[in-house]
Amino acid sequence: xxxxxxxxxxxFRKEGQNVTLSCEQNLNxxxxxxxxxxxxxxxxxxxxxxxxNDFQKGDIAEGYSVSREKKESFPLTVTxxxxxxxxxxxxxxxxxxxxxxxxxQGTRLTVV
Amino acid sequence: GDSVTQxxxxxTLSEEAFLTINCTYTATGYPSLFWYVQYPxxxxxxxxxxxxxxxxxxxxxxxxxxxxxxxxxxxxxxxxQVSDSAVYFCALAYDTNAGKSTFGDGTTLTVKP
Numbered sequence: 001x002x003x004x005x006x007x008x009x010x011x012f013r014k015e016g017q018n019v020t021l022s023c024e025q026n027l028n029x030x031x032x033x034x035x036x037x038x039x040x041x042x043x044x045x046x047x048x049x050x051x052x053n054d055f056q057k058g059d060i061a062e063g064y065s066v067s068r069e070k071k072e073s074f075p076l077t078v079t080x081x082x083x084x085x086x087x088x089x090x091x092x093x094x095x096x097x098x099x100x101x102x103x104x105q106g107t108r109l110t111v112v
Numbered sequence: 113g114d115s116v117t118q119x120x121x122x123x124t125l126s127e128e129a130f131l132t133i134n135c136t137y138t139a140t141g142y143p144s145l146f147w148y149v150q151y152p153x154x155x156x157x158x159x160x161x162x163x164x165x166x167x168x169x170x171x172x173x174x175x176x177x178x179x180x181x182x183x184x185x186x187x188x189x190x191x192x193q194v195s196d197s198a199v200y201f202c203a204l205a206y207d208t209n210a211g212k213s214t215f216g217d218g219t220t221l222t223v224k225p
Contacts, residue, residue: 042215103155
């Protein structure tokens with residue numbers, strides 16, 4: 001079945017460490033997005049990519065980095081510069097010509 | 113800039129009650145409008161959508177009508193079930209903005225038997 005796979009489902013990070021969240025899709029979608037969700041808040045856009053080897057900052061990109069070397073993959077690195085990284089992270093994709101977002105199951109990151 | 117405002121939650125209803133979750137938006141262009149649903153510990157799933165004024169989106173008994181004059185897209189269901197308990201997000205998106213979606217803060221619905 002086509003879809004978006006995020007891994008791991010739960011991730012624990014020590015202070016000062018970088019961690020990378022995986023997002024893979026087999027929907028053949030060109031555009032991919034990373035959102036952060038905090039309790040009681042909507043989704044905030046971190047980074048997005050409309051095509052391979054190109055990506056743009058969203059509203060809250062500080063402390064995060066991404067790459068888009070393959071169409072299927074859009075990993076997010078949470079760096080030590082992100083001061084409050086504990087959150088639920090959602091990856092999404094969108095097919096060209098459509099506006100509906102398709103979401104993965106999310107990764108819950110906790111700083112310990 | 114664009115924004116989406118949803119009624120504050122949480123909302124608690126008894127089974128078979130009527131549901132309304134209000135959503136209004138501010139947009140610089142002519143967006144498509146969406147309702148997404150999120151079950152505990154999961155990602156969002158599209159519930160319904162409408163692409164132009166006066167369109168009605170519907171799915172699984174839920175409905176919402178795109179009202180340009182009131183910039184609203186309220187979600188309704190005539191008879192809720194326990195299985196409808198979830199967080200509901202209203203959102204807008206357009207082609208001219210790289211397809212980026214703007215989301216409301218979400219409304220938590222709990223349906224009691």
